[in-house]
Amino acid sequence: MVLGKRTDYGDAKYAGVQVPFTLDAPATVEAYGLCGFDFIVAPLVRDSWRPPAPTVPENGSLPSPFNRDDCLYINSSQWANQVVGLISDWIQTDSPDPGVRQQSVAALRHQLGWAAHLGLQAVVLPAPHRPGQCPNYAQVLNQTLQSLTHMAFWLTVPLVLPGTQPRVLHEPQQPQQAPEAEAVSQTIHGKQNGAAAGGAPSGPVMPGAMDGWEAWHQVRAQCDYHNLLGAALLVGPTLPSPASLDRWRGEPVKAILLPTSVFTTNKRGYPVLPKGHQDLLAASFNLGVQVVVTGEACHSVSSTANVIAVTAGGTAVAVGPDGEPLGFSITNPGESHPLRPYWEYLCFLFRRLEAVGEQERQETSYRDYLQVPLQPLQDNLESQTYETFEKDLRKYKLYEEAVYKALKDRHAAAAAMSPYDLPIASTSCSDGPSNHVVLMVVGAGRGPLVRASMRAAARAGARLRVYAVEKNPNAIVHIQQMLRSEGWEKDVIIVSADMRHWQAPEPADILVSELLGSFGDNELSPECLDGAQRFLAPGGISIPQSYTSFLAPATSHKLHHDVKSYKDLEHFETPYVVRLHRHHLLSPTKPLFTFSHPNNDAPIDNSRYGTVTFPRDPAVGAAVLHGFAGYFECTLYGDVLLSIHPPSHSENMFSWFPIFFPLREPVYVPAGAPVEVQMWRCCSPHKVWYEWAVTAPVAGPIHNVGGRSYWVGL
Amino acid sequence: MVLGKRTDYGDAKYAGVQVPFTLDAPATVEAYGLCGFDFIVAPLVRDSWRPPAPTVPENGSLPSPFNRDDCLYINSSQWANQVVGLISDWIQTDSPDPGVRQQSVAALRHQLGWAAHLGLQAVVLPAPHRPGQCPNYAQVLNQTLQSLTHMAFWLTVPLVLPGTQPRVLHEPQQPQQAPEAEAVSQTIHGKQNGAAAGGAPSGPVMPGAMDGWEAWHQVRAQCDYHNLLGAALLVGPTLPSPASLDRWRGEPVKAILLPTSVFTTNKRGYPVLPKGHQDLLAASFNLGVQVVVTGEACHSVSSTANVIAVTAGGTAVAVGPDGEPLGFSITNPGESHPLRPYWEYLCFLFRRLEAVGEQERQETSYRDYLQVPLQPLQDNLESQTYETFEKDLRKYKLYEEAVYKALKDRHAAAAAMSPYDLPIASTSCSDGPSNHVVLMVVGAGRGPLVRASMRAAARAGARLRVYAVEKNPNAIVHIQQMLRSEGWEKDVIIVSADMRHWQAPEPADILVSELLGSFGDNELSPECLDGAQRFLAPGGISIPQSYTSFLAPATSHKLHHDVKSYKDLEHFETPYVVRLHRHHLLSPTKPLFTFSHPNNDAPIDNSRYGTVTFPRDPAVGAAVLHGFAGYFECTLYGDVLLSIHPPSHSENMFSWFPIFFPLREPVYVPAGAPVEVQMWRCCSPHKVWYEWAVTAPVAGPIHNVGGRSYWVGL
Structure with missing residues (x-):
């Protein structure tokens, strides 16, 4: 049963639940379905299962890795899309012990092979046992990814990792600030209600703990940003700062793993989440990320509801006098399931989210979709x-x-x-x-x-x-x-x-x-208006009077992947018009080029060169840079501003989406390290183009040299 | 209003009507919509419109080619998909008179530009004035096609062209047989009822007339088989033979232009079609081809219906005592429209078509869809x-x-x-x-x-x-x-x-x-069974006992286009598994390779080489060859046959679709010219592959040399 009827949040309306090992997947799906959940996350094998030891083949016949009673068995593909596989947590592919390592690699391969055979849509992979030091884990995953066509890997990533000295690729330039210490393990089953009401810490991690993002980045960078590899964020009772969490907006987060232990208890004994967790779930729903409840029920709830409230979605939900949900009155067996109150609380959070406006709904299909900018000067529009x-x-x-x-x-x-x-x-x-x-x-x-x-x-x-x-x-x-x-x-x-x-x-x-484009001057407004200003009487007015482009460094796994799919240099050297959605800005925007009209310079030179340095708060943590988001602000006349620059965006105006300048290779940006970019606007008699290059944290290649891949024709 | 509710015939359920010049497209669409038709084919300009003469630009300003009162005007894109444009018939791009030629080219370009600007889905192009001699027409169309993204060209192709000596690319090797003389012009409005009841002629064309397919082929070959260029077949009162018509199954036919003048009149005065025309429409519906009624009503029908019958689709249709439709009783203004009886007759034909079986319906989405064959020996199946x-x-x-x-x-x-x-x-x-x-x-x-x-x-x-x-x-x-x-x-x-x-x-x-593939041996059944027969006791039985592959030369514009879309050699040298639908076999299948098991040869050699010659009936006319369709027949044991070879296909068996071997370049096959193909099955220690080449009517390159593009791994 979906959390709510709205469709603009994609798959977020389907919630999952992690279940113990089951031999009968259909029955388990149905049981938890009555409880409300749309899919289960189920172990692929019994916890006691170990791969068969490698033996000399006898008569060419090898033992089969599984027996019917050892593994999750699905007789028909119709169940496959309601089951996500769970890989055994004991697997240690990077153990110093060669025997453990060998057995772990064999077990991982066998289980991934079984999941692919069953046609599952995804498997949840355990968090690396040695975060930041799991090259062998990444190698096995990467090799398996090459043979997959649709099954996704959801790598468990605790937002905050316990312990040991972090091993980061670059030392941060400033020390990290982290006032609170809190470690989260993946298998908490104890009751920790009411533990996390305090303010958000100002750093991504606590002293001695490691930023989960670093562990994620190591694996996915080794896997070359493979599109079937995503993150399942494991949420603990204490969250990193909102700024630090914002980095995940640009990453391929596929699920939020929500242990029952992070729920607190309200006055009536019902499970509820602290404010920070509520905000995290709201942001996740908005990005289409699914929630998976893990662990056993640790709230015992009386089944008598006092008040029935009707939500925006039209469904009756039992609520207490304070408006928080209590649980449905019991009308079917699933509703008495101990996990039911958690599911109901997810419904409550999902349904109370703001309804999106008509315009945003229309733009849903354009989200993170690459479009090559129009060339209205060369082509006639339809x-x-x-x-x-x-x-x-x-x-x-x-x-x-x-x-x-x-x-x-x-x-x-x-x-x-x-x-x-x-x-x-x-x-x-x-x-x-x-x-x-x-x-x-x-x-x-x-x-x-x-x-x-x-x-x-x-x-x-x-x-x-x-x-x-x-x-x-x-x-x-x-x-x-x-x-x-x-x-x-x-x-x-x-x-x-x-x-x-x-x-x-x-x-x-x-x-x-x-004549403005998403980046202001990119549809050659300067050149056209310079040509047209000969019509203007002395003292005449040009509308627009001036415009300025803005840039910001951005993370967007989706856009990087889509550009990369073309498998050529040309597409990495083309700016795109994109309704940016799943993205993270590593730093606020800064202005780049300005043009004013009429232009009384003699001679007029519309070429430009700019260097922009973007400082970064070290407390946010490290991030990855996939390219730059571009916007413009335009003064039409006097105080009449037309803008797609986020801080001043003209309300309800939809003619322009932002522009995105991709980078050939993603750049790892250490915590606190500034990003520096060089941008050129180049002009020749018949075309105008941009060239761009990153020069910090490390120098990279100049893109689109001489307009070889992209240019706008005059 | 659709002709019927069935969806398995694609767009064929939408019927169109050609209308006179209109200034108000929405009103015209609505008027004919009441009459039943789903779209109109409307002239883009008044017939009297001529392009502005080329002048020296005055102040840089050029006259606009159209005035509001000269051209089809559509204010909103919502109407664009209910209007197909009609290009002026006076245009003669290949006139010997340079002035006429110049004006024609300008007019054609202007009208195509206007249609593209309006965002129409298609335009109907007049038949070439000099069929087979219109290189300049093709040049203008081809140039325009390069800048289009979705608007289709429907080139009018009379099935039979009047007159003059045909200019064919190759002389047919045997004289054409054509017993009946009948010429059709595009603008027949006279009443010719009951003229075409005779038997089908045995040749594609009548003496002195030209096969319309040749005119079509010249234009589309010059346009390099562009996918936006399709044919609109203009049907005359006399049809070519069924075998000749069958060639069009593999061509990109987009519409049937059906003049009211080809309808005959039944006893009650209602328009009906002769048997041959009924069969042509049934075949067209089956391929998803739309029908467009052209010309004025030339049957006056009394508005009184005697009997109301309910069709399979559940709609009441007025019918006479003989079961033929008479017309609806008048309940809305459109139903009294003089063209209404023609539309009702189309409904009658559409709705009486056989319901397709469940299996064929399930296969609808696989029709003409390229799949690379499985490699079950190398890969584990899901x-x-x-x-x-x-x-x-x-x-x-x-x-x-x-x-x-x-x-x-x-x-x-x-x-x-x-x-x-x-x-x-x-x-x-x-x-x-x-x-x-x-x-x-x-x-x-x-x-x-x-x-x-x-x-x-x-x-x-x-x-x-x-x-x-x-x-x-x-x-x-x-x-x-x-x-x-x-x-x-x-x-x-x-x-x-x-x-x-x-x-x-x-x-x-x-x-x-x-272990059989679509071509019998292509999934390496021979190699596997040779290896396994060591298990067999002397006199033991192999099931299957033997299998034979079959080949036939085929026209399939769709498959050729889809392979070409990959823009590389590799895909032209790969055989595909395809549910062949819009295709024409130029000649019946012939057997190619046979394998028997157990195989007692010493040594066993599973490589094969075969030459197959396919004779062709000259009366069918010329055709184009895009590749070869492959099938197999297998003797499981004794008289138990398992077959996907069309003449013996095992009923309701769906495990195998045919195989298709493409050709890099389409081959023009003159009327009566045989097709000859060479096929090799090559074996090396680690792979097996096919090579193939056409050697008649002209020799072409050997495909997949050394298995460079496609092979099956051992």
């Missing part, structure tokens, strides 16, 4: 593409506001001036009244900026003469249609031409364009 | 794969029958023999009664052949000692489970070993295996 962008009401409202303010300012300035100072454009019209304002829309498309400008003029009480300049002859037909239906045929002149070659019959007072 | 194959009840029934007959024959032979002649196997068992028959299953998997053999023994009243030899240790667990639940633990000995290395403790009377 009608449907225009139509999609025209639906961004917020954007055109901002343009309308910018034109409105520009018209108002012009009017105020004109009123303050002596007649001798009147701008040329207002007086030079031979074919109309001199109070016309000449506004040119360059790149008019199907006409949305014409519409926004006409609306602004109506509000400002100004009369416009609009030139709608558009190079796509097909889009022109739509403008014709708009002029007719709005009665604007006398106010708007359609110019079917490329703005770079057109000769304007009169100078413009205001030049309006929407 | 449980789910075994499970799927075990569901093939027919196959195991045939095995049971073969074992049963072998046991019966053995019994009869033993009874007829003197005690001194008793086979060794029956007397050499030291650990059991001498009337045991020793049966070895080599490659037992999860045990289905053990089960079939035990059932056969029970029927034959024989006692078996079964050795189940299986190299996949995971599959063994399932056999253990079966033995326990069936109580066969004493009768069956499980051997976890590779049959090539195992030493059997006693000789076998019967050796049972299922």
